[in-house]
Amino acid sequence: MGDNGEYSSQFFGEAVAEFMRLPGVGRKSAQRYALHMLGRPIEERKRFIAAIQRFLEEVQHCPECHGLSDDGGVCSICASRSRDRAILCVVADTRDVMAIEHSQSYRGLYYVMGGLIDPMQGIGPSQLPIDQLLSTIVGKGIREVILAFGATMEGDTTQFYLQRCIAPTGVTISQPAxxxxxxxxxxxxxxxxxxxxxxxxxxxxxxxxxxxxxxxxxxxx
Amino acid sequence: MGDNGEYSSQFFGEAVAEFMRLPGVGRKSAQRYALHMLGRPIEERKRFIAAIQRFLEEVQHCPECHGLSDDGGVCSICASRSRDRAILCVVADTRDVMAIEHSQSYRGLYYVMGGLIDPMQGIGPSQLPIDQLLSTIVGKGIREVILAFGATMEGDTTQFYLQRCIAPTGVTISQPAxxxxxxxxxxxxxxxxxxxxxxxxxxxxxxxxxxxxxxxxxxxx
Incomplete structure (x- = not known):
């Protein structure tokens, strides 16, 4: 090994260490990523850096759905006039929004809970933005709420709890088959x-x- | 899908697109990388960006071994006084240097050819820095040259060609078993x-x- 660290270039070693922080990325993949980027034209390297930097510095949560939004304003889904604004799909996580959007099977609005009721992890209903969800349902004149959680113990618990909170509003409540x-x-x-x-x-x-x-x-x- | 692109955040979409340029990274991994980084503390995000940026802007090739070097100076392996400076290991690529260093089985110097003779890809001996390799062998008083190429047609061709070029210098020539x-x-x-x-x-x-x-x-x- 080089004497200033594991590699002949310290900066290379630091880049590899950072890539290894990404989930599921081991040393070999991190080296491959770093060497690949090093072999790209200067404009492409600059664009890579700029995009990741802007993303990590600017992206915030949408004040309406709690999904991802550029610059902290209303996200493009909440802002869209071409979506059905009377249906609200409640999910645990922004990943779920992406998966549903990718399936192209839904054209309504979303509400990201940011978690599920999980007593084992000490997460109770009070840590979830349930009051805000109810205000959204009533304030936006939602007609149907889809409770789209995973088919797990935590998903089922959260669904059951939310179902009881939402029922008094009189909206239709559904779940994916x-x-x-x-x-x-x-x-x-x-x-x-x-x-x-x-x-x-x-x-x-x-x-x-x-x-x-x-x-x-x-x-x- | 959002109407300003595939995601509710354009910056998120751009970051995903950049992560997808990394070798072997598909959409799901790229999303996972972006969301993971987004969930990290601000200092960690800054360090990630800074390390990748410094690496992509500063790292160059060592003028002696052609391996990776910070700022274009002599790399830490070539500069090290604790290595055996009479043995030179000739490899195709900087990846090979990393693999050999990782095995901790070698404490001599390296010489990175930057490729292999590959007539099918139009790469002949004239595109490889063979004259510079010979100058290095003679100028540094190398005693043994290890030709460490992959056990492939291109590796064998390159080894055979280099062997004939190096033989007149009288150094010992070897190859990994x-x-x-x-x-x-x-x-x-x-x-x-x-x-x-x-x-x-x-x-x-x-x-x-x-x-x-x-x-x-x-x-x-």
């Missing part, structure tokens, strides 16, 4: 999932609930 | 590797070459 994942064989699905999938099974013959649901969804678009 | 990787079963090794391992087999009974090599290595330490 649970069942067999697309591309999954029945034998791959775990017993709990299969149990839910059978309990919440949907009729598929013509004129059935599913067809009616599809028509209803078409009308609301 | 080739054979069965540690932890690998014989049945896992490919036929070429097994063939080499058998052709270059070493005698292991007491007083044999291996024992003598070990003693010789001990003396040179």
């Amino acid at each position: 649970r069942g067999v994942s697309l591309g999954e064989n029945l034998e791959q699905a775990d017993g709990m999932t299969l149990g839910t999938a059978f309990a919440q099974r949907v009729v598929i013959n013509p004129g059935s609930t599913v067809e009616r649901n599809v028509k209803k969804a078409d009308q609301t678009r | 080739r054979g069965v990787s540690l932890g690998e079963n014989l049945e896992q090794a490919d036929g070429m590797t097994l063939g080499t391992a058998f052709a270059q087999r070493v005698v292991i009974n007491p007083g044999s070459t291996v024992e003598r090599n070990v003693k010789k290595a001990d003396q040179t330490r």
Whole structure:
């Protein structure tokens, strides 16, 4: 090893150490990242630095949905006039917003709780912005609230608690369907999932609930 | 999706796009990196940016070994007085220097060729700094040159060519042993590797070459 550290260049070593702070990045990946960037044209290096710097210095939380927002103003989803402003999807985390947006299956608004009720981690309802959620629901004239949490103990607990808080407002409360994942064989699905999938099974013959649901969804678009 | 881009924050989207330029990083990892950094304390974010920036702006190549060097001066390996300055290990790439340093099996100097002879890619001997390598060998009074290239067609071609260039200087020329990787079963090794391992087999009974090599290595330490 070099005598001023692990590498022949101290600055290289420091960059590798910083890349290794990223989740799931080990020494080899960090070295690959640093060497890759070093081999890029000067304009590309500058753009890399500038983008990461601006992001880390500027990005804040949207005052309305608590999702990510440039410069602390209202985020582009909350500001958009082309979204259905009567549906609010409540999620635990900004990652969930990204996953749902990526699926292109939802065109309403979001509300990011910033966590889930988790007694094991000492997180109770008082640490979640529930009052603000209720004000949003009433203030914005929301018609339907989708409680979109993971199918976990914490997700279910939070959903159950929020359901009781929101019920008095009179809005429709829904949750994403649970069942067999697309591309999954029945034998791959775990017993709990299969149990839910059978309990919440949907009729598929013509004129059935599913067809009616599809028509209803078409009308609301 | 947000209407100003894919995310509710444009700066977030730009940071994700930049992280995705790193080798082997897809959208999900890039998002994870960006969100992870966003969740770190302000000092940590600043240190991340500063380290990557200094690295990308300052690191250059060492004028002696062509490896990585801070600020374009002689690198810490070439400058070190505690290394054996009579052995020169010739490698294709700075990555190889890192891999060898990490193995802690070598305490001599390096020379980074910056590539291998590869006719398929249009890289011939004239594109490699062979004259400078020969000057280094003679000028520094090198006693042994280790040609440490990968066991590939390009590595073998480069080794063969360099061997003929270096031979007139009269220095000892060596190459790392080739054979069965540690932890690998014989049945896992490919036929070429097994063939080499058998052709270059070493005698292991007491007083044999291996024992003598070990003693010789001990003396040179």
